[in-house]
Amino acid sequence: MPLPAFPRRVKIGDAAAFAGTTPRAIRHYHAIGLLPEPERGSDDRRRYGYDDMIRLLWIRRMADAGISLDDIRAGFEGATGIEQSLARLEESLVSKAAAIEAQRAAVHRLREVGSPLGLLSPLVSGRLRALPPGSLRPADLDTLLVTERTFGSLGAAVQANRFIVLATHPELRAEEDRLAEAEAALDDTMSPDDPRIEDLAAQRCAHEAALGAAIDQSGLDEALEGLLDREDEHAGAEEGAARMSPREAIGKMPYDFSPARVRYEERVSELLHSADQDGDTPQTC
Known part of the structure; x- marks a missing residue:
């Protein structure tokens, strides 16, 4: 069987x-000096020979392995060893593998616990899973999500006590809604x-006391005792987010509060702080 014709150069x-x-x-490899x-040819088009193709194959194989084009060029120029690039790449891949596993x-x-409860850390969602379905309001979960981002999983776990009580005490839930x-x-x-x-x-102060x-x-x-020592175990939900x-x-x-609402929030904070400082009973402010 005759062999096919071997071109000396290709387009x-x-x-x-x-x-x-x-x-x-x-063309990009040419522009950055990599190739x-x-x-x-006579038609002013590029023609590639054997050596060009070998270099192009090396570039493609290294790029497929994840080595950056800058590192490939530096390796060809002798400015740095490919081994150094591979070491950096391996570190990057280890980090990416950890992120993928997370x-x-x-x-x-999310599949096991369900959404949106599964969006919270295991420490928080674990405390809420025993509640009857539907007893938590969407706004409750939204608040916990914000609290966890602001104060961490332990802070949200403490706040979860509030929503557990609201879900199991209809009279307190009714007052909360009112x-x-x-x-x-x-409003404005x-x-x-x-x-x-x-x-x-x-x-509001009296309700918070109740x-x-x-x-x-x-x-x-x-039930939260002992969790302080285990807080790091539940930090996974906060990893990957800027601390x-x-x-x-x-x-x-952002909270779209009117001046009246801002003043109200200030007064609630002042009354709660005053009650705490005075050592009032839980039923008074």
């Missing part, structure tokens, strides 16, 4: 097809000096 399309790349990529410009674990949790509706009415039409703000802040008493009676806080202080995080989370 860029044939070179790209043989090397498993594209003419555009080859020398070949001779041109993603796989996150996907597994207060939330009244707070939503603190209300003056920050409106006396109703002070009254509503006192009601919630605190219910949490104490439930023993939920006792920042709670103060920084709070300053970056």
Whole structure:
């Protein structure tokens, strides 16, 4: 059987097809000095010979292995060893493998626990899974997501006690809903000096005291004992997100509060702090 004709030089399309790349990529290799410009034929088109093809094959194999084009060029020029590039690449791949494994674990949790509960850390979602389906409001989970980003998984686990009590105490949930509706009415039409703000802040303070008493009676806080020493075990949900202080995080989370709502939040904070400082009973502020 006769052998096919062997071309002495080939055009860029044939070179790209043989090397498993594209003419555009080859032109880029020329532009960055990775692949020398070949001779041109009488039609002023590039013609690639055997040595050109060998170099192109090396480039493609190294690029497929993940070595950057800059490192490939430096290796060809003798400025650095390919071994150094491979060492850096291996470190990068190890890091990527860890990230992929974390993603796989996150996907597994979402499938096992369900969304959106599975978006929270295992420490937080584990405390909530025993609740009846539907007892947690979407807004509750939204709040926990924000709290976990701001104060970490342990902070959100502490806050989860609040939502567990609300889900299991209908009278407290009803009061929470009533207060939330009244707070939503603190819009731009209300003056920050409106006396109703002070009254509503006192009601919120009393409600928070009642919630605190219910949490104490439930023993939920006792269930959190010992978790301080294990906080690092639950930091996985926060890995990959830029770390920042709670103060920084709070300053970056937008809330469309009117001046009246801002004043209300300030008064609630002041009343709760005052009650804590005075050592009032949980039922008073």
